[in-house]
Amino acid sequence: MEEPDSSNSRITPDGHYFLWKGRQLWRCTNPNLSKEDKKALTSELMSARRAVYKAGKAGKGKGAEQKALLAAARARVQKAKEGLGERGPVWWDEEKEGRAVDRMHPKNTQYKEWAENLDAYKEEGTAKKRKGSQADEEFVPAPTRVTRSGSKRQRTGDEPEPSGNEPGPSSRVKAEGDGQQTGNKPGPSARVKAEGDGR
Structure with a gap:
């Protein structure tokens, strides 16, 4: 051998x-x-x-x-x-x-x-330096990108997309502004808006 x-x-x-x-x-x-x-x-x-x-x-x-x-x-x-x-x-x-x-x-x-x-x-291999792992390097977050999926635009990188039965933040505010009940509690911005208008 x-x-x-x-x-x-x-x-x-x-x-x-x-x-x-x-x-x-x-x-x-x-x-x-x-x-x-x-x-x-x-x-x-x-x-x-x-x-x-x-x-x-x-x-x-x-x-x-x-x-x-x-x-x-x-x-x-x-x-x-x-x-x-x-x-x-x-x-x-x-x-x-x-x-x-x-x-x-x-x-x-x-x-x-x-x-x-x-x-x-x-x-x-795995001992390779990774971005942001060194103390003297400044952490740079990954850029947010917009992709096209079907006919809707989805924002990727920051927030997960809401599931089908839960309205997202923008739809909840829109529904509250229309006076419709969504079944969700109004967010802080909706309460402030309602209190500020004197309603």
Whole structure:
């Protein structure tokens, strides 16, 4: 068995996973494969990926035939990935060397301490600086934007939209101003208006 390449800091110390974009652990290729087997499986994987691309491009609008071609190409990819040890049963002894944590965030695995010491994890992962988290930075709220939904305009960002059976603040004031009862208590502005008019 080959030793894991320590020059690549994104590969876990045991050689089972590599850190993808600082947030997911992806399984490495089985180092126990012979060079010939690895080369043949990698070649098959690339061929299968090209077949997936061609089936997706050429088969648009052809329905069942396109779906069958795409499914067959994806099955080839799956088989090649399993042969390489990147999917399917793990290539190590889980009882002795640790459980499988495919596609998990490193903070939820036995690799948490290792990942926290990586520059890639700090730059791309959860340790990334977030806007407003620094004491010397001024907090800037997200801008309010207006979007169109159907035929009504909805304001997003500040207030939730009222549900269908509860009138919003503007409809309540309008209804109170018309002298109609809404079933809701009048707001403070409506009471002040009523008291100020002498009614």
